[in-house]
Amino acid sequence: MLGMLLSIITITKDDPAGLARTLDSASAWRSCDGVEQIVIYAGAEPTIEADGVVSIHRQASTGISTAFNEGLERARGDWVWFVNGGDAIHETADPVWLTAHLRGTKAGLVVGLIQFDGESGPRPMPGLRDQWPLIACWLPHQATLIRRDLIRAAGGFEPRWRVAMDYDLWHRMIKACTPVDVLSIVLARFAVDGISEAAPTVALKWREDAAVVRRYSLPMLGYVLRLNLKLGWRLARAFSRWL
Helix, strand or coil: CCCCCEEEEEECCCCCHHHHHHHHCCCHCCCCCCCCEEEEECCCCCCCCCCCCCEEECCCCCCCCHHHHHHHHHHCCCCCCCCCEEECCCCCCCCHHHCCCHHHCCCCCCEEEEEEECCCCCCCCCCHHCCCCCCCCCHHHHHHHEEHHHHCCCCCCCCCCHHHHHHHHHHHHCCCCCEEEEEEEEEEECCCCCHHHHHHHHHHHHHHHHHHHHHCCHHHHHCCCCCHHHHHHHHHHHHHCCC
């Protein structure tokens, strides 16, 4: 048996139907060699049985960020995939292909597409010019796989954020020059009836996203400055050959 490749981390609270959906969507993945699933729950204990592939743990802390971090601490895979209770791994995603890709890629992040429940197709990726710097959080954590050693080196998720913890994490990983694979392949479904889509949470997300942008505004300006300097150097070299 090969070493543990992938840990699917699922956090949940008092949502047995949502958790059942998530676990069912991952069943084909758990049958692959080197894949485990970790459930971190708050509230009532879910009525599922733990086994050698699915492990269930009560959250010792409070908050979404710390629940993610507790799952990260228990993970054994080279890669981690945060798929919340209620969300689902997309039915068209091929576990054989993706696990083979994870074993061969040199990237630290693998980002795919996400499809919202009720929509006919996945949300498109932004154009290349709109992807970097990360002014908007276009990387959905449900469709993003991360090398475990890199996210641990980055410090995991910061508890100060209630909903923008992934946006903050991406900025810290960009600062570390983490290579990224961007795939035009649907990897996850997003449950639109969850708490993250409730009006108070959406308003909080806007406020926290703005706070993240303020926090990383100087690094982003630095990226733009370096880009302009590189452009100037390339233009100077190009014109110098005409003289």
